Amino acid sequence: MARAGVTVERLAEAAAELADEVGLANVTVSEVARRFGVKDASLYSHIRNAHELRVRVAVLALAELADRGAAALAGRAGKDALVAFANVYRDYAKEHPGRYAATQVELDPETAKASAARRHSDMTRAILRGYALAEPDQTDAVRLLGSVFHGFVSLEQAGGFRHHPRGADESWSRVLDTLDVALRSWPTGADDADASRTP
Amino acid sequence: MARAGVTVERLAEAAAELADEVGLANVTVSEVARRFGVKDASLYSHIRNAHELRVRVAVLALAELADRGAAALAGRAGKDALVAFANVYRDYAKEHPGRYAATQVELDPETAKASAARRHSDMTRAILRGYALAEPDQTDAVRLLGSVFHGFVSLEQAGGFRHHPRGADESWSRVLDTLDVALRSWPTGADDADASRTP
C-alpha cells in the first residue's frame, strides 16, 4: 500500500487547521491521523506524544504571527507601527483562534529558544523606537504592550465584551490611542503623585 | 453502605482544588470521583458532563475573585484602589492558577448572568470614579484595565517574562503607574496627533 507521506511539518499544519476548527483542546492524535488516512499509532513514529502535537502548533503559530508582524512593521514607525502591529495580533486571533490559543502553551526552554518568541519581543522593541525609552523602562513597555494585546484579544474571544452595546472595535482603537499617549508620557523616574486626590 | 455526601458545591470545590494542582485541562470526572471515594458514573446524577465541572470551577473562581476585589476596594480610591484591585488579580492567579484559568472559559449567557462577571466590571467601574471618565470612554477604560490585568497575569503565568533579567514585580508596578497616568490623561475627543513625528 502506498505511503501517506506524513511529515512533522504536514502534521503540524493539519493539527493547526484542526485547532482552528474545533479548538486546541480538542486536537487529537486520532483525528489528525484520520485526516491523513492513517492509523493513530502510525503517528508516533513522527511525534512523541499528543502534547508535542500542540507544541508544534504553537511554534507554527508563533512563526506565522511573527511573519505577519514583520510585514506590518515594514516602513512604519511610531503610532502607525503600533496600530498596525496590534491589528496583526487581533486579526490573526480572529482568523485562527486555535492557532492563537496555542500561542499560550508553555514551551520548554529549548523549544522556546528555537521558536519565534524572541522575534516577537524584538519587534515590540522596534515599535518602541518611536518613543524614546531607555532600559529598563523599555522592557516594562514591551510587557505592557504584550499584556494589552493579548489581554484584549483573549477577553474578546472569551466573549467578555459581548454583554455591552459598546463595540469592541471602537474600544480597541481607543485603547491603542491611550497606549500611544501613555508611551509618550511614560512615567520616567520616581513618580509618586497620589491620584486619590485627583477627584 | 453509607453515602459519600456529594453535592454540586463540594464537587466544584474539589474540582477547583484539583485544577490548581494539575491544571484545568486535567480536571477529570474520574479523578474528582476518586477523591470522594465514589465511582465516576455516580457523579452524573449531580452534573451533566465533564464540561459542567469546569464551568462550576469558573463560577466559583469568579465569585471568590469578586469577593477579594470588593474587600480590596473597601476604603480605597484613585490609584490606591487601582493598585489594590490589580494585585488581587495577580495574587489570586499565583495562588490558584487552575481556578484563574477557569475564569477564561466561555460561559453561556444564563450562566454568565448568574455569575459574578457583572460584579467584576462594576468594581472596575468603581475604580474609574477616581478618574473623571464619561461614557463611552468609561467602558473603553474598563476594557483596557481588564486587558492589562488579564494579559499581564496570563503572560507571566505562561512564562513569557522568564527569559529576561528584569523582574516581573518591577514591571508590574511600572505598568500600574503607567495605567494611572494614562487614565488621568485619557485622550478625550478626536486625538489624532501623529506620534511618528515625535522623536
Add this chain to the structure above:
DNA sequence: AGTTTTTTCCTAGGACTCCTAGGTAACCTA
C-alpha cells in the same frame, strides 16, 4: 411505624483516546 417516593450510589458496558510492542511492506542505498 410503615409505605411510598426520591435520591444517591452501584455495576456493566460501549465508544473513544493515548500510547506501546512487535511485525510487515515500501523505499533508499551500497
Add this chain to the structure above:
DNA sequence: TAGGTTACCTAGGAGTCCTAGGAAAAAACT
C-alpha cells in the same frame, strides 16, 4: 539486487466519558 532504514500496520492495555438499568439509603407521606 541484497541489506538496511523508515513508514505504516495490527493488537491490545489503560484511562476517560457517558448511558442504562438496578439496589439501597434517605426523605416524605400516610
